Amino acid sequence: MNPKEIAAQQAVQFIEEGMIVGLGTGSTAYWAIQQIGQRVQAGLHIRAVASSQSSEDLAKQAGIPMVEFSEITSIDLTIDGADEVDDQLNLIKGGGGALLREKIIAFHSKRFIVIVDESKRVEHLGRFSLPVEIVPFASNLTINRLTELDCKPQLRLDNGKEFVTDNGNWIVDCKFEKILLPQELGAQIHSIPGVVEHGLFVQMASSVVVGYKDGSTKILSN
Numbered sequence: 734m735n736p737k738e739i740a741a742q743q744a745v746q747f748i749e750e751g752m753i754v755g756l757g758t759g760s761t762a763y764w765a766i767q768q769i770g771q772r773v774q775a776g777l778h779i780r781a782v783a784s785s786q787s788s789e790d791l792a793k794q795a796g797i798p799m800v801e802f803s804e805i806t807s808i809d810l811t812i813d814g815a816d817e818v819d820d821q822l823n824l825i826k827g828g829g830g831a832l833l834r835e836k837i838i839a840f841h842s843k844r845f846i847v848i849v850d851e852s853k854r855v856e857h858l859g860r861f862s863l864p865v866e867i868v869p870f871a872s873n874l875t876i877n878r879l880t881e882l883d884c885k886p887q888l889r890l891d892n893g894k895e896f897v898t899d900n901g902n903w904i905v906d907c908k909f910e911k912i913l914l915p916q917e918l919g920a921q922i923h924s925i926p927g928v929v930e931h932g933l934f935v936q937m938a939s940s941v942v943v944g945y946k947d948g949s950t951k952i953l954s955n
């Protein structure tokens with residue numbers, strides 16, 4: 734079985750009747766959405782919000798009832814993937830460009846469960862380039878300032894054109910050597926006008942479910 738699918742299967746067990754559920758984005762969150770859909774078909778009553786247009790489309794196809802953000806005040810449980818997870822359960826997210834909506838949903842969730850396969854575990858964040866969402870206006874100036882933080886920034890392209898997020902913004906992928914102080918780095922990135930959000934999720938995960946190739950899972954909690 735696919736380790737992403739196994740991790741998703743484990744995480745979905747935490748969903749209870751009546752919950753408002755946040756749906757993540759990406760190839761691991763995909764499995765969670767499919768399995769939530771199966772539980773709904775089997776009689777579970779929940780309502781969901783999605784962190785991207787693509788996940789909303791998947792959820793609707795899977796028969797998951799969606800709710801408007803204007804109708805809720807908080808989210809009971811969110812399940813989402815990640816690009817990297819360190820030993821303190823800090824994350825890099827945004828490989829699929831959904832980091833802003835994902836962070837909003839995670840912030841308002843009572844529980845935020847991250848699902849990954851074993852390849853995403855790292856000692857220190859930074860092997861994966863850190864995605865930063867920026868507004869297109871004066872983007873070269875914003876990108877120059879990111880360079881000053883000792884990273885190599887690269888504007889994300891899609892078929893030769895700027896990759897555009899669900900929010901109409903662009904993504905810069907910033908390659909750092911090693912991110913030893915994610916909280917501090919996040920604050921520095923946020924201080925640059927033009928930056929909308931970055932993909933460092935510091936101390937946000939309630940737990941991380943890791944799926945292994947041998948079919949086992951491990952739950953990491955702080």
Ligand SMILES: O=C[C@H](O)[C@H](O)[C@H](O)COP(=O)(O)O
Pocket residue numbers: 757758759760761762813814815816825826827828829830831832835
């Ligand atoms: O923007 C995308 C998200 O942060 C994803 O959750 C992250 O990139 C992990 O994606 P995947 O599960 O496809 O590796």
